Amino acid sequence: MKKLYMSALLLSSTAILYAQEVIWQKDIKSSTQDFLSQVTTTVDQQYLITGSSIQATGKTAVSSVASKQKDASKGGSDIWLIRINEFGDELWQKTIGTPQDEEARSVIQTADFGFMVAGNVQNSANGFGSKDVTVTRLDKNGKVLSELILGGRGLDEVEKMIPTPDGGALLGVYSRSSAFVGSGRMEAGSSTINYQPKTTNNFGEGDYWVIKLTKDNKVEWEKNFGGKGDDHLRTMVFTSSGYIIGGESRSERSGNKTVGIEEGTDVWLISLNTKGDEQWQKSYNFKNRDILMGMNVINKSQDKREKNQDLTKGILLGGYTQAEGRIETDDETFWMIYIDNNGNEQWRKHVKGESRKKEERLSDLKMNKDGSIVLAGTSAEELGKENWKIVKLGDSQIDQLIEKQNIKIYPNPVSDYAYVEIGFDFIEADIILYDMGGRQLQSLKTKNKVTKINTQNLIQGAYLIVIKTDTEKTANAKLIKK
Template identity: 25%
Template sequence: MKTLTFVNLFSLSIACLVKTFAQAPDIEWQNTIGSSNYDFLTDISQTSDGGYIMGGYSIGPISGDKTEGEIGADDYWIVKVNAAGTVEWENTIGGFNYDKFYSIEETLDGGYIIGGHSLSGSGADKTESNIFGYDYWVVKLNATGVIEWQNTIGGSGNDMLYNAQPTSDGGYILAGTSDSGISGDKTEDRVGNTDYWVVKLDADGNITWQNDIGGVMFDNLFSAHETADGGYILGGYSTSGISGDKTEANIGANDYWIVKLDADGVVEWDNTIGGTGTEYLYSLIPTTDGGSLAAGISDSGISGDKTEASSGNDYWIIKLDEDGNITWQNTIGGTGSDLLFVNPADQTADGGYIIGGYSTSGISGDKTEANTGSWDYWIIKLNDGGSITWQTVLGGSSGDYANAVSETADGGYIIGGYSYSGISGEKTEANIGDADYWVMKLEGTCVATAEICNGLDDDCNSLIDDGVTETITISAAGPTTFCQGGSVILNATTTGPNYQWKKNGINIPGATSSTFTVTAKGIYTCETSSTCEIGRA
């Protein structure tokens, strides 16, 4: 924190001008990132420095943007780009077998937690052998992508990790699917063929608790997030009837299955949601009202909980309250296939939602734009009631698959997936290999103005309160020369919330309000501070 002294000061009154989109925002930039082989992006999000962190899995050699060759059959491939989408660093992480990456999040220390599942034994970057089959493989990176610690977690079956999230206590919550019995790290037997397996880690990656949750059939968990009450909300899909931890019968072949846990991982409630067809839930995110948003796909007609018919596989978006009850739902699709996977939804600052997936549909149903290729990114903005505000189809002449979308600090959106397309349609760069990461930034809504200390990105550079210094002026309510026994009141006018009066450079105890009464001679100053810089007068 810098300390700056001001004598003559002024303040600025800033207004952020907002443009509304009668149509989707334009592409601000895009980047095709890859090697000469296959690179599949599954997750991307904005980082605290205004850039973006992304990850997926790769079987590419040193080529294109890849500076490290493949280690095994599939490797984790982490790429950091700056605010303009230019690669800053990348890291290939793997063992000698298959390592499937699904999740990356920035951590409180500026590093990253990454998660997926691994078939690799010890060797190369992997310091622990798999227990049997696929195991959870969690890796903690520092801010430059260097491994700090890792943990291989599993039992004697296959344990597939799809989501790893930081928690408020500095630890992590892991969500995936297991068919292991009591063995290895697994302390509970499975209930059915596959169960939800939730694992809580401390800050160093050690297991603090775990819970196997399921019915007698197939239960597949893809999402876990901490809730405002310190518990967790889980989302996946199930073929189980009433059995084990499942308190409601299935409606169709697969249904959404929502489970709420307390802070210790104990089930508080569960809700089975579906129609008579097949539903796959891939994302469940907490919302600011204490509820959650479920995003997945459905082919059900009007039946069970479903109030709109699907025409094939459609997006099925459901808003739930804090008790898991449906507030609203929307079936969104065209006459082709419309799919979501892994990280397809985010709540936006206006209370609405951004949804991203991929589609084969032409203009039909809810889809207002034709496809360019076989599959294209299909991005949809919903308002807080679930109605479509705008939509956009983004793609080249081949297959393009969006797996992750979220809002950015400037009110725009970052979209990540992978592409088989060359230069065509919206794609401005040729592919490097067979499939490449394809990342694009959609324009934000804020017109750049001068930055002030308000917790906003006023100059639209994706940084909050950067280069801002608090200002302060002092005025006297009367003469500053007076006889013994007299006094004068000094008034400080500041842009910061905190005050500290000083006499001859020394803090005056208790003098922390905007006014101070002087009764003795001296040099008086006042300092103001906030989360931005310090100002002094």
């Protein structure tokens, strides 16, 4: 199997290439055609790997992961979910689908520790267009709770979904679709599926379609952004001032696009407040076809936050530039940009990637709270046998951007369970819970960076968590019980 060199190169430069450390690597092999789309870090620092499994209609999926079998195929291509712990061990997997073709695109964890999975479905019998957006809600064990289908009269492809502070979600869709007007479909649909037609029209060939969902999985508002050309939304992040929507654009200034392009496609960012109103637009160019693959928000530490000041320190963008119309040995160049919360570029760097002839594709990148990076992609030994590859890296330059805290507690305030995250290195630590009168209530030993504690028996009020390690380091923080 070929190694996913492009993933490592995306987040390094020649100067710091040897500063990266592979912490662990997980290869998920398959005898069928499977494509990885996203890796999601859960609140307890585990991972949910999401992708699509292509099967012949009526056949049973036969791919083996850690000696387990997939669920039976639902028909065509299905959504495939695998949950692994922080050490790369599999916990469970789930196949979701219908007789039509589905593909997974984005996953978030909900406040109840379940998941919302966003994907696409082609030519759904009760849908809106040639491709619609699906949002499926699951509990923490993978049980399906509800489903939402959105679309217009054409092709709509969801690219990203992020959680919102009110418990809802923001969907980012690449839309080549007009608003859906009329009726005469979906009457025979399942009672568990909620159908929501697109109500906004495009400005050009393809637009950014942004949809805000409530915690009940209903549409709160939707907006279209684009020029007269093709604009392809790729990713989104939540910052202290709202949302940043990003992708690539072929449009000159037109429609509601206020920045032009230099060459090929440029990276195009839009900043929105929480109501969907535009705050600013920015464009970045690397020549040729510039593709944005991911954005990660870097926040200021609590002790450096000032009153009425933005909490966001900056945003790290990662992507690649691809030569158009030809395949060359060095036809892909990978890059990173670091910008402030107003979109002003702070620095950028380029690095040459492996040729596309390697048949390896970076799908997602995540920066963890400790400064490490999880990379996910697809590697093919031969056409039709694509395997998933997940690599966790440590990177000294990215690590310098992270303002670490010695102890973090989340959620806080807490109801039943809280997670205690220790920010410094240790082999074994004691976690001690005190009431505000100094009485010890709990004590446990841990070897993990993140430890789950039970707070169900605590009465409402304030408590103190104290950390003591074998390296003689200590830290403490207040915990609030609802």
